[in-house]
Amino acid sequence: MKQLIALWAVFLLLGTVTVSGGRCLASGEELVLTDAPEVPPPIKRSKAANLVVHLETKELRKRMADGVDYTFWTFGGSVPGKFIRIREGDSVEFHLQNHPSSKMPHNIDLHAVTGPGGGAAASFTAPGHSSVFSFKALNAGLYVYHCATAPVGMHIANGMYGLILVEPKEGLPKVDREYYVMQGDFYTKGKNGEPGLQPFSMEKALKEQPEYVVFNGSVGAMTGDKALKAKVGETVRLYVGNGGPNLISSFHVIGEIFDKVYIEGGTKSINENVQTTLIPAGGSAIVEFKVEVPGTAILVDHSIFRTFNKGSLGMLKVEGAEDKSVYSGKLSDEVYMPEGSTIQTVDNAPAPKQLLAKNKADQMTYGKRVYENACMACHQSSGTGIAGAFPPLAASDFLNADKSRAIQTVLAGRTGEIVVNGVKYNSVMPAQQLNDEDVANVLTYVYGSWGNSAKVVSSGDVKTERAKLKK
Amino acid sequence: MNWILSFLIFSGNLASGADLKSVPEGTYRPLLAKGKTTPVAAFQIDETAVTNSDFQLFVKSHPEWRRGVVKALFADSKYLHHWRTGVEVGDKSLEKAPVVNVSWFAAKAYCESRQMRLPTVDEWEYLAQFGPESGKGDVKSIILEWYSAPTPEVLPNVRTTFSNRFGVWDVHGLIWEWNYDFNTAFVTGESRGDTALEKSMFCGSGAVGAADPSDYAAFMRFGFRSSLKGNFTVANLGFRCVKEIQK
Numbered sequence: 017m018k019q020l021i022a023l024w025a026v027f028l029l030l031g032t033v034t035v036s037g038g039r040c041l042a043s044g045e046e047l048v049l050t051d052a053p054e055v056p057p058p059i060k061r062s063k064a065a066n067l068v069v070h071l072e073t074k075e076l077r078k079r080m081a082d083g084v085d086y087t088f089w090t091f092g093g094s095v096p097g098k099f100i101r102i103r104e105g106d107s108v109e110f111h112l113q114n115h116p117s118s119k120m121p122h123n124i125d126l127h128a129v130t131g132p133g134g135g136a137a138a139s140f141t142a143p144g145h146s147s148v149f150s151f152k153a154l155n156a157g158l159y160v161y162h163c164a165t166a167p168v169g170m171h172i173a174n175g176m177y178g179l180i181l182v183e184p185k186e187g188l189p190k191v192d193r194e195y196y197v198m199q200g201d202f203y204t205k206g207k208n209g210e211p212g213l214q215p216f217s218m219e220k221a222l223k224e225q226p227e228y229v230v231f232n233g234s235v236g237a238m239t240g241d242k243a244l245k246a247k248v249g250e251t252v253r254l255y256v257g258n259g260g261p262n263l264i265s266s267f268h269v270i271g272e273i274f275d276k277v278y279i280e281g282g283t284k285s286i287n288e289n290v291q292t293t294l295i296p297a298g299g300s301a302i303v304e305f306k307v308e309v310p311g312t313a314i315l316v317d318h319s320i321f322r323t324f325n326k327g328s329l330g331m332l333k334v335e336g337a338e339d340k341s342v343y344s345g346k347l348s349d350e351v352y353m354p355e356g357s358t359i360q361t362v363d364n365a366p367a368p369k370q371l372l373a374k375n376k377a378d379q380m381t382y383g384k385r386v387y388e389n390a391c392m393a394c395h396q397s398s399g400t401g402i403a404g405a406f407p408p409l410a411a412s413d414f415l416n417a418d419k420s421r422a423i424q425t426v427l428a429g430r431t432g433e434i435v436v437n438g439v440k441y442n443s444v445m446p447a448q449q450l451n452d453e454d455v456a457n458v459l460t461y462v463y464g465s466w467g468n469s470a471k472v473v474s475s476g477d478v479k480t481e482r483a484k485l486k487k
Numbered sequence: 488m489n490w491i492l493s494f495l496i497f498s499g500n501l502a503s504g505a506d507l508k509s510v511p512e513g514t515y516r517p518l519l520a521k522g523k524t525t526p527v528a529a530f531q532i533d534e535t536a537v538t539n540s541d542f543q544l545f546v547k548s549h550p551e552w553r554r555g556v557v558k559a560l561f562a563d564s565k566y567l568h569h570w571r572t573g574v575e576v577g578d579k580s581l582e583k584a585p586v587v588n589v590s591w592f593a594a595k596a597y598c599e600s601r602q603m604r605l606p607t608v609d610e611w612e613y614l615a616q617f618g619p620e621s622g623k624g625d626v627k628s629i630i631l632e633w634y635s636a637p638t639p640e641v642l643p644n645v646r647t648t649f650s651n652r653f654g655v656w657d658v659h660g661l662i663w664e665w666n667y668d669f670n671t672a673f674v675t676g677e678s679r680g681d682t683a684l685e686k687s688m689f690c691g692s693g694a695v696g697a698a699d700p701s702d703y704a705a706f707m708r709f710g711f712r713s714s715l716k717g718n719f720t721v722a723n724l725g726f727r728c729v730k731e732i733q734k
Binding site (some may be wrong): 074075076077087116117118119120121140141142143144145165166167170213215216218 | 565628631632633634635636637638663703706707709710711713714715719720721722723724
């Protein structure tokens, strides 16, 4: 009997220790998760804890680009999935809940988990059911998680990925801003920009030819009003992941240099002063930089056609005072003559004469060539523009409303906020170095295409507007 | 002649008037058996999936399959939860919709009450290769369209998608359907590891062992089936019954 009492005492003691050292698994702390681009706050604990995570898989129709919808399969209702932030040594009780409206069973493979399939087999869940497993975070780092249910590629291609950060025991250095950015490639049956609900194309996925490459689940998810924000002098840390399923990202921020890159999301190996860092499909990187000057830094995949034609473009708006010693802006614009200051001629042969358009059909043909050279890179081959960055010319109310404004825009460029088809744009179009004929032809082509008002612009019209601008 | 007789008897038995359609013998190529085709004997199958009103008749005459009465071993807590009561659908708009939120055990019992059984995976997959009789749209795009839309709050009625060359309705595009042996060709859930089982029948890997790795529709069906247990009920999972043809 005495022994029994002694045992009891030990039990009580142990019980007290457990309670003070951290709660038991069943009553662990419910972890708060965030949607991109937000990141949960840094962990202040100095000890490991028992945590509970609830993550819901849901299939839902959402916007891929303006006018284009897609049925995304998600962890938590958006792409990328919820950001999970834990600390090295934490024990996590993970509940994967598959929404009853799901068509598919789903599971989760967390690259942060040591164990078969990263939890995939243990979390395989039919619609309207939920699975529980637990793991201990043994390794610090920034890890991808994704669905691993057959066909795996399709589940990932539909958006089933996210990031889990395991902070090292000592924590990460303090910074002023933290954001969550994740790239993914999407394979729609219709071509880029083709409107309506677009189904998944297995064929394009197998060929690794995506129609969309985007940050945070849609074209323009981090542009305009939704741009990331920082103030001059602040240090920004981006947790960057790449869900794939196929492409490797050449992640770059235009106008910034990464002061630090935690290579491939590890916490031990830090590279400094990096321009572009490779992020493998199913991999990550942590990048940090201090923003020194105001302006908009542009997040891109520097495999650059993806950025200008498929959507991988985000913005970081930096506000604050200018520092001319760091960046001056344009100081002057002078004529550049490489052979010295006198005008030299090599031969006297006249320049080939431009073919003049005889009718509207000619104007359309010549105008198309001008368009392809001068306009297409931004406004796109079918005039759709790029959401958040370059306004559309197709069926554009702004264009059709005012012919002389359109001519002046081509001649002199345009800066500042405009509203096109109900969407705000605030960017810069440079003045185009085109002669009157070319301007007339290209605008006739634009007016005569993609559901526009079919106005004809003559070189005389252009001359008139050019004269107005000179006044 | 025999089967026509029995068909008449059965359709007479059912208040819903569900017809049986004859499917002649044939072959199909299972997803998980490389290069092999599997013969399938002729069978008769319900023209449509079993509807809520069909199932209501069943639970009225079989109280042990009522919601709240059924044992948890045979049906989970979501069993028939879309009905107003244990014996009444309670919503006119649901009557002709396929019954869902039914467990495998319940579906099996229903078919047995009609001296029938659930279709095997072989029978169902064999049937699944045939698209609309009218030639409108191919199987793949119908399947894909269905997969890419979440389940609506209220399911459409039966006979609203397409009928195939045997006159069987809604094989794709309406609901998932239970199979008699749904748990035989299973993937473990860790689909990339299943090849290690080294049995072609137990291999759900995307690359090794599959007859056609790009047949993602079949993968999804196999994946879905393997996520189930006999007492599970799902909001878009129903069934229909088959009758073997006596030789």
